[in-house]
Amino acid sequence: MSDFLPALFAALASPRRLQVLEWLRDPRAHFPPQRDGDLVDDGVCVVFLARKLRVRQPTATAHLQVLARAGLVTSKRVGQWTFYKRDEARIRALKRSISRDL
Amino acid sequence: MSDFLPALFAALASPRRLQVLEWLRDPRAHFPPQRDGDLVDDGVCVVFLARKLRVRQPTATAHLQVLARAGLVTSKRVGQWTFYKRDEARIRALKRSISRDL
DNA sequence: CGAAGACATAGGTACTTAGCTATATAGCTC
DNA sequence: GAGCTATATAGCTAAGTACCTATGTCTTCG
Numbered sequence: 001m002s003d004f005l006p007a008l009f010a011a012l013a014s015p016r017r018l019q020v021l022e023w024l025r026d027p028r029a030h031f032p033p034q035r036d037g038d039l040v041d042d043g044v045c046v047v048f049l050a051r052k053l054r055v056r057q058p059t060a061t062a063h064l065q066v067l068a069r070a071g072l073v074t075s076k077r078v079g080q081w082t083f084y085k086r087d088e089a090r091i092r093a094l095k096r097s098i099s100r101d102l
Numbered sequence: 103m104s105d106f107l108p109a110l111f112a113a114l115a116s117p118r119r120l121q122v123l124e125w126l127r128d129p130r131a132h133f134p135p136q137r138d139g140d141l142v143d144d145g146v147c148v149v150f151l152a153r154k155l156r157v158r159q160p161t162a163t164a165h166l167q168v169l170a171r172a173g174l175v176t177s178k179r180v181g182q183w184t185f186y187k188r189d190e191a192r193i194r195a196l197k198r199s200i201s202r203d204l
Numbered sequence: 205c206g207a208a209g210a211c212a213t214a215g216g217t218a219c220t221t222a223g224c225t226a227t228a229t230a231g232c233t234c
Numbered sequence: 235g236a237g238c239t240a241t242a243t244a245g246c247t248a249a250g251t252a253c254c255t256a257t258g259t260c261t262t263c264g
């Protein structure tokens with residue numbers, strides 16, 4: 001049994017984090033354009049996510065860090081912004097692990 | 103987004119519960135024969151699981167109830183025993199949900 | 205340069221979870 | 235029926251999680 005699975009499942013065991021992953025599947029459908037980064041190519045900035053989640057920014061940051069540690073999203077710092085996007089390749093690999101090991 | 107996913111992932115976000123699911127994939131490989139129920143057809147009784155997990159029986163019961171509420175295992179009461187086994191059909195369906203929604 | 209904005213970190217509180225012991229319930233077995 | 239066994243429930247404590255506010259750091263912009 002792969003030993004990263006508990007952390008992966010813990011990351012996914014949160015309605016807010018699942019919601020973020022769903023929004024990030026099609027960022028343009030859910031967020032306004034950004035000035036210094038492309039929603040799809042670069043990711044979505046923390047303040048947008050915090051606002052849409054209706055939580056404070058540090059709370060959003062914490063959720064995003066959990067997702068990042070689980071390998072579900074990547075972050076990219078550009079100037080004063082941090083953009084988060086799904087790591088689609090890794091997500092595919094994780095799904096395969098789940099299909100195999102569960 | 104399916105609303106049962108958080109509870110499912112929470113159930114899976116535990117090394118002990120993942121271990122139980124793994125053992126139950128091939129009960130004969132991991133548990134001695136039982137007197138009043140077949141390991142494969144009926145499932146594995148709580149005391150066996152508690153012993154192998156190295157936790158007390160009420161703790162094991164709690165874990166198994168979490169797995170059952172998530173639809174991953176079913177329980178079957180036979181006399182004084184409660185046997186738990188994987189719900190393979192449901193597990194397949196849950197894997198499909200994960201593949202689709204994640 | 206100074207102010208404002210974006211993000212991360214620190215620290216506190218409320219809630220949840222995982223383990224335990226003690227006890228209740230129900231079925232065997234003699 | 236008495237006593238034993240298997241399981242469930244109740245209730246406790248310790249640890250983890252999710253939110254918040256306050257603050258620090260870095261970047262941009264006037």
